[in-house]
Amino acid sequence: MNAEEKQRFAALARAVAERRDQEAFTVLFDYFAPRLKSWLLRQRMASSEAEELVQEVMIVLWHKAGLYDASRSSLSTWLFRIARNRRIDLQRRARAHVLDRADPALQPVAESGADEILANDDRDAHVRAAVSQLPQEQREMLRAAFFLGQSHSQIAEATGLPLGTVKSRIRLAFGKLRKVLEAESA
DSSP: OHHHHHHHHHHHHHHHHHHOOOOHHHHHHHHHHHHHHHHHHHHHHHHHHHHHHHHHHEEEEEEEEHGOTTTTOOOOHHHHHHHHHHHHHHHHHHHHHHHOOOOGSSSSSOOHHHHHHHHHHHHHHHHHHHTSSOOOOHHHIIIIIIIIIOOOOHHHHHHHHHHHHHHHHHHHHHHHHHHHHHHHOO
8 A cells, every 4th residue: 555545545534534424434334345345255254254353453444533543553453453353252252162172161060979978977976976075165166157258256255265266276276176076077
């Protein structure tokens, strides 16, 4: 494209921006649309997608021709840059929607077998029995921390105990639970 053509296209883009000149737009559309489509097809885009993207680029020209600055680039460069960016956006959106069927998060959860359910029930019963052997204050600390989801600071505030005491009681409770559960499994 020579300097004369660049000036002509810049003038046509100005006419579109300033007066919504349909004839100027038609000239630009007729010149650039096939070239944009050809370039997109060379980028391995499907023909229908390429046509749709060309339409989007030309709509941008119609609505935002005032943003084109002839001193910074040729109209051709501006339009092809828009097409390139739209193509990249389209590819990113397409990639974001592809699901990996082998992803474990998408697999159904296997139902527990009877033996697993019984083993879990036995384990739960052992833990409950071990917790019942703890002193009352340690049981309360465990209940608040693990069943009510309170932080150590929240437990200290609710009970009026120092934070270090709360942490110590929970740590002691874990130590006693470990000993009781290990003795039962041995």
